[in-house]
Amino acid sequence: MRYLPNSPRDREEMLRALGRSSIEELFSQIPEEVRFRGRMNLPGPLSEQQILEFFKEAASQSTREYVSMLGAGAYSHFRPAAVDALLSRGEFFTAYTPYQAELAQGTLQAMFEFQTLMAQLTGMEVSNASLYDGSTATTEAVLMALRLTRRNRVIVAKTLHPEYREVMATYVRHMGTEIVEVPYTASGQLEIRALESALNNETAAVVVQSPNFFGTIERFSEIAELTHRSGALLVATVTEPLSLAIIKPPEQADIVCGEAQSFGVPVAYGGPYVGFLATREKYVRQMPGRLVGQTVDTEGRRGFVLTLVTREQHIRREKATSNICTNQSLCALAATIYLCLLGKQGLKALAEHNLAMAHYAAQRLVAAGASIPFSAPCFNEFVVRTPGSAEEVLLELRGEKILGGVNLARFYPELKDHLLVCITETVSKEAVDRMVRVYEGFANRKKAGVAAPHPVGQEKA
Amino acid sequence: MRYLPNSPRDREEMLRALGRSSIEELFSQIPEEVRFRGRMNLPGPLSEQQILEFFKEAASQSTREYVSMLGAGAYSHFRPAAVDALLSRGEFFTAYTPYQAELAQGTLQAMFEFQTLMAQLTGMEVSNASLYDGSTATTEAVLMALRLTRRNRVIVAKTLHPEYREVMATYVRHMGTEIVEVPYTASGQLEIRALESALNNETAAVVVQSPNFFGTIERFSEIAELTHRSGALLVATVTEPLSLAIIKPPEQADIVCGEAQSFGVPVAYGGPYVGFLATREKYVRQMPGRLVGQTVDTEGRRGFVLTLVTREQHIRREKATSNICTNQSLCALAATIYLCLLGKQGLKALAEHNLAMAHYAAQRLVAAGASIPFSAPCFNEFVVRTPGSAEEVLLELRGEKILGGVNLARFYPELKDHLLVCITETVSKEAVDRMVRVYEGFANRKKAGVAAPHPVGQEKA
């Protein structure tokens, strides 16, 4: 086996040194009745060439020939070649968690930089070194708020990513935490009045995503004021952090958390991604996840170490702030590299590009006869009401090799025939125009009262 | 511009330090009449995303969907992922020629290993650290033989790669060197009698490729004896060095040279590849190209340096053994990594695999009604006479997404309707069988006296 560095001779010598005559003897303490004596029914052994063929075949059964207008928590952005080139350095990707700081200054310094970048982006004072993903980061933020406030009630915007809400529910179910959902208005934003009446002095946290699941931007000032007035903490979730380059960060929040996949991490069918959690300095000892801190060596040189580890499971065990151990370090490194590459100007220019493209697409869609139900400003994602059945529009777009958006009826039954459309820099004007033509066709047929023709060779979704 | 690390402010400060007020002033010594004041008509500036799109488009206009049975000096072999992973380490691919040994032990030790591996493979005592490619390596071997013998006549097998013969002609033309070509026999090997009568005491070198351009293996004992009897040097060229894993190396030769592209270097439309040249120790001071030697540091530790540099242009200038400076170091590193991975057993198994596949293909072709004109044993490449026009066979194979071989009429007018077919491990049995069915079709139609149908949607080659 090509991965194994011991030769048959090595094995013999080692057995001899152990005074054993066969490898079997090393397992003799295992009771026979629990020994597995069969052959596992597994693929392989395969040569590297065969492995490549297998996965190339799998990769061909994919949407790689399609233009994707899907977002909803996972964003297709161009990844500069330098990101993977650097991630692929064995010193980074084959290292363990940096417990031995003197042999891990590379990872540690990079994580310190990640923490700084996320703090700068979110307008918070400190950030941790990553959590699993946006959904668990939001959940951890809520758990942190429960601990900090010692209350047991959470108000969540209905426009928080539906799967994030599900994850939160899984984590808090056993605590009997009350979760109250606040609806959205015609602007596509949180209904402030509803929030106001939902808030009470039992409320630990208010969780609001911005841009929210519909892509619209929330007004945080009023939300924060109301939240803080009732002694609750405001948790702001961000699933598209590129927005923070041109949209004011929710500085009024107490915890800003979310998903940083947009920053150089591939969409990869949903993971691995990179959750983040940033907050105020005063809450740092209740933070979940790893933190890297600056210190000095015996000769006064600057260096970095994992710090405040007494919050963590390996020290505090059942009293830890979270059970997380392995986090998403390499993805956080990808985000760090990506953000350094784009930098202040590049990130802003890219965000402007996304905004302009999405704005253009929305305008063209309206001109084509679709309607944009929500009136508040958006970043690179917006909701469109399809002129005709959303399923049929999606199907016809598929014929054009376009994944035209997420059908919102899946998560919001009241939003039948509404699509969530995301336009990043990976979508060309030409593709937008092609999408618009499909909408035009539907709008015209609708006007003329004709049903959509069934696209050739396509079964129904 | 993203590659430039100086900011506008940096530039200003530097100009100020130079006492200049504009960058133009730094070019003021250049006479205005030779200044270029236009805008160069070039593509760009393009973003990275645009560059990727451009080259993906170019890459799509390729044979990547085809099975290739082309060899003839450029061999498709599977490249283990570890090769590129290691080559892509910046310390290797962004380093210069290792002139400063203390900062280049990585490259130097790897090159020393390359030299060792090539010497072991070829059965020679020493090898250099690479030359441009097989054609120039063969040419340099001839030049070396001319220097060593002080004679000016070269005998070349007609079965030496035709382009290698062309390169040799380009290099020796001005010296009035007589080049005599020796024909091949019905076995596809060098015609020994013709060699015997061509040899005389003016002859500097006899150049024989094995496996030769037809894929057949040459008998070196007799060739060497005749060659040495007339005081000439025997130059053995190898274009498919994988063969050396199961075929005896031409130890009787004085110089063994050729192309090591097979070892982990991509086919890449003809380059970059990696020439090699190995020889006996006594000829080392006439070798062209770089040599790495072992030495010690001031404390006796083993280390490696470029050595015998007085053969080279940067020291010897017009008296150097070759004008070569930059060689193919990274490709030689690829070969070194590849050979270490495969090792003694793997290389042999792979060579056996190639042999078995090619043998199977040849047998099946004969059974299908084609003929194999040459009788001597082959490695992974052989000549087949097509049952019908070679062009038409190739065209029909193209319809099957198979590149069916090199049409030999291009280089050997006497071999009309002969294809040079190469079957490596990248060709599956299924593809071979598909190829055979095309031949069967031709053979059957030929028997029946029917012309081949013109494949649909294909123009003539």
Added chain:
Amino acid sequence: MKEHPRHARPHITRDENLIFERSSPGKCGVDLPTPDVPTASAADLLGSEFYRDEIAGFPEVSELEVIRHFTRLSTWNYSVDTGLYPLGSCTMKYNPRINEVVARLEGLATDHPYAPTELTQGCLRVLHDTARCLAEITGMDAVSLQPAAGAQGELSGILMIQACLADRGNPRKYILVPDSAHGTNPASVTTSGYQVRNLKSDSHGCVDLGELELAMTDEVAGLMLTNPNTLGIFEVRIREICELVHRKGGLVYMDGANMNALVGIARPADFGADVMHLNLHKTFTTPHGGGGPGSGPVAVRKFLEPYLPSPIVVKKEDGSYSLDYNRPKSIGRVRAFYGNFGMAVRALAYIAANGSEGLLQTTQDAVLNANYVMRRLQDVYDLPYNEPCMHECVLSDRRQAARGVRTMDIAKRLIDYGFHPYTTAFPLIVPGAMMIEPTESASKEELDEFIEAMRAIAEEVEEDAEFVLKAPYTTRVSRLDEAAAARKPVLRWKP
């Protein structure tokens, strides 16, 4: 400073400040095309309420500087690619390069989780096949790949126990956790809402059946067990243990972090575990990445399948794959989407590369290596539990502590010999633990070098304990002050 040890020599590295300290206004590592659509200005589109003008302090550097920055940083890391990484419990084995290639294939690396399942059959197949292989390896009946790492697998598993027992009438209150357990075990128990009851190990370092009998009351939902345990010892009475828990109406959770000792040798379902997680980033060669991403699939027996996190990947009768969300008994989601898909790709590639025979040989090598190290060090370092070990062994600093040298000091000195230290932090039942897991990826040659280094350090302790206390000597920073870091935390750069 003493002469440099044999297998390691210092070499120049470039120093490198924080990226923020390299920044200079106007530089940028990318060039973006101007969008080809009519653009209104962002400030106008967003309005002054929302528009952000700049991210204060954000770096401005060129592409080259980014390459240099992170290349330099990387050279200060030790990694599996650099050498032996015998961190106990971490299974730092070789990460095959082909895994990295296939995980980056266009299609696999680019499909969107909400793309129509008819169009993403390749990704679904990878998830399905990986789950099937893991079920086969563990003997379990069903697997979810959703958990992002081992700890989340633990939480998912405990939540399933809770849901199942609740369905049976009473979720109960406690989970038993042996005192040798990894820290995530008790932490996950708490996160799930259960309370931890610690279970004392017996004199062999194993579960004490008597203690278990006593502890396993009808308020106890189950036992969370690591097998082989964190001492690297196989629980030889595992059948009895599981039977006892079952008899008392509890369920057995197995922490599968140590599966590198068992693949092909014994299957947890066969010895009585009901639910377990696997760490793809340990046993199944997905790279550890300096601390993740990992992947912690949970595997369960048939009766727990309804409780698995939702959705699960199913293979339909026509051979195609889809996602099943209709799972009323599911504990719900533990994260968005379907798990760390990219890790499944790698794990499947690893399993397929090996096949059944290869995986068995791998386990055998891992166990052979650990026993070899244990036996060749036990005369110089204390071996608190003298049992045959599986994939790892645990020594202690007892003898060296007498001279004031602790496990962490020995670990730091090991750095000077060119090796990554072993694990020092646990198991807690061994004071001054030295937890060594060579994995199958250590050649005898490298192990001999490691053993030689360990023995040399033991001698150094005898001769000059003071010297060892100040190690490492050969790294670009000397020992770092962790206490100072925690006292007044500096967690970010500021201008």
Added chain:
Amino acid sequence: MKEHPRHARPHITRDENLIFERSSPGKCGVDLPTPDVPTASAADLLGSEFYRDEIAGFPEVSELEVIRHFTRLSTWNYSVDTGLYPLGSCTMKYNPRINEVVARLEGLATDHPYAPTELTQGCLRVLHDTARCLAEITGMDAVSLQPAAGAQGELSGILMIQACLADRGNPRKYILVPDSAHGTNPASVTTSGYQVRNLKSDSHGCVDLGELELAMTDEVAGLMLTNPNTLGIFEVRIREICELVHRKGGLVYMDGANMNALVGIARPADFGADVMHLNLHKTFTTPHGGGGPGSGPVAVRKFLEPYLPSPIVVKKEDGSYSLDYNRPKSIGRVRAFYGNFGMAVRALAYIAANGSEGLLQTTQDAVLNANYVMRRLQDVYDLPYNEPCMHECVLSDRRQAARGVRTMDIAKRLIDYGFHPYTTAFPLIVPGAMMIEPTESASKEELDEFIEAMRAIAEEVEEDAEFVLKAPYTTRVSRLDEAAAARKPVLRWKP
């Protein structure tokens, strides 16, 4: 040993023997499938006359060991990715990462040179576009990408001069080469069959027009000129020089290795060069690879086009590309196939990334950086030719030599400061030359650090010359004995 300099600190590296010393029988870094065809044994198929049983001494190691071996080796290299690499004449600039990606795209990296041209339009287009861009940049009319490196470009060019002059009636016997030329220039001249006549430089380090007038007899085929020359000085009388050579019936070859000083600023065809080569591995960012592969395209004016190496890529009227082999006047092939295609891909990507503006800015930065270094060092190091420089400057060790410290010693000491040394070997007209080419890829910050290091060394020479003579102190091997290596060459490992 003095304190470590500021910008560089040593850090542990793992030692690593030769791969042959790691070998152990039975190990292998690959597993191959058994062929699915009926196999006769190789020994039978080949017969004992041909069959080789084994390659004696060949290594046997696992994939992991190969990864570790070459990873460790790599850490002992300095590279552009590590830091400033101011090797004069080498143009060690940043190698963009996207170039590496596009050169590896399936299709570009996999097409066979003998595949039908109708099916390889992508590759042909890349070759065609690259050639066209290089023609535009040099002002020349036609380009061949066949030469594998600069030296082969030189040879091709000189052979074209020979063929052209032969067609005009007399190829002549000599080529003039300035005494400041790079070693490949005279070597290529000899290889082409011409004889070298050295041309002495004037007191400004430039071509002496008087000398040229005298030397340029009717036996002389032409002048081989580097502009800017190897002192980094632009030949201000370049027009006159070329006119003189032309008037005397000769042709002008320009060594274009220094084009990094001219792109967008001046075009060789405009100032009179007839034929030149370019080094894609210098000016056009293809990585140097530790000594290649490079690529040395030759560019010519219209009248030399018929002599270009064969075949050339042509664009047909229908917009498709093909290869033209029907070139009766061609000097023939200089290598198999069409050149180092992979380097053309990278160069084209670089040109397209920059566009005309980007390339001009690049040239300006390269020249600014060189002047900045020159002016900030000329008070401590001798500046033999005090002229404004272009992309590089040449200082000398004259002052330090008085204390017994030579250019190579200063170079070695520079290593301890974390920098790759400058070029020491030439130009020969400057004894003790220190040839510094920062390129545009050095930031002011990094240049300031370099300047500071150079100045610090100058001080060290004053204070303790002995100390400098023994540098470097911070590398895993100290100064290596080159003389011993050459005296009794050990060129391969033996068991």
